[in-house]
Amino acid sequence: MSIENRDLAVGTKLVGRHKKAEHTCEVVQTEEGVRYRLADGSLHKSPSSAAKAVMGGVSTNGWRFWSLEGSLPAAKPTKPVKASAEKDGRIVKQIKRLPNQKGVEEGQTKWFCSGCMESFLAETGTEPEACPKGHPAQAEDELAPPA
Numbered sequence: 001m002s003i004e005n006r007d008l009a010v011g012t013k014l015v016g017r018h019k020k021a022e023h024t025c026e027v028v029q030t031e032e033g034v035r036y037r038l039a040d041g042s043l044h045k046s047p048s049s050a051a052k053a054v055m056g057g058v059s060t061n062g063w064r065f066w067s068l069e070g071s072l073p074a075a076k077p078t079k080p081v082k083a084s085a086e087k088d089g090r091i092v093k094q095i096k097r098l099p100n101q102k103g104v105e106e107g108q109t110k111w112f113c114s115g116c117m118e119s120f121l122a123e124t125g126t127e128p129e130a131c132p133k134g135h136p137a138q139a140e141d142e143l144a145p146p147a
Contacts, residue, residue, distance in 0.1 A: 002064040003047070010034065013069035016051060019117050020135075023054045025066060036062075095128055095137040115139070 003014070014025040014036070025047070028037045035043040036050040044050040047062025054065075098110045098119060108121045111128055115135030122128045129137050 003066055003068065006063065008034075014047070014066040015069050016054060016066045018055050018065075020133075021116055021118070024069075025050050090141045091138050092141045093137065094135055094139050095131055097127075 008014075008027045010027055010029045012027040014027070016023050016025070024039050026037050028035050028043070030043065035045065036047055037043050038050055038053060042053060044053060047066050048060065049062070051060045051062040051065035052058065094115045095111055095113050098112050101110055104110050104121065107124050109124045110119055111122055111131070112119045113131035113133070113135050116131060116133045118131070118133070120128075120132050127137070
């Protein structure tokens with residue numbers, strides 16, 4: 001839900017979602033004035049510049065991107081795979097083994113989830129059925145035309 005009252009008190013916590021990941025921001029007072037601090041500690045002059053940092057440099061209206069803590073709508077659950085989608089070949093792998101396994105401890109394998117756009121480790125020899133955030137290994141490709 002977008003922020004309507006732009007007079008935010010110091011200490012107000014904001015939340016926003018980008019690529020199915022939740023991000024936080026806090027209104028803080030500095031010597032330069034009110035700033036918006038992201039979870040990584042970076043300070044921004046406006047909610048829009050904080051949102052831009054979260055979105056990897058894409059400009060956006062920060063008053064629409066952020067919501068007051070506790071008012072962010074629940075994330076949409078990933079749709080389960082339907083039997084008809086399996087028959088039609090509209091299934092996509094969301095979790096894939098990364099080809100570069102450099103720096104990974106022995107007995108561990110690095111995987112990538114396209115649902116949350118994050119990598120994670122799993123025990124070697126096992127193929128994860130879901131990522132740590134709960135995205136299934138396979139999902140229906142909603143954009144694919146029926147076969």
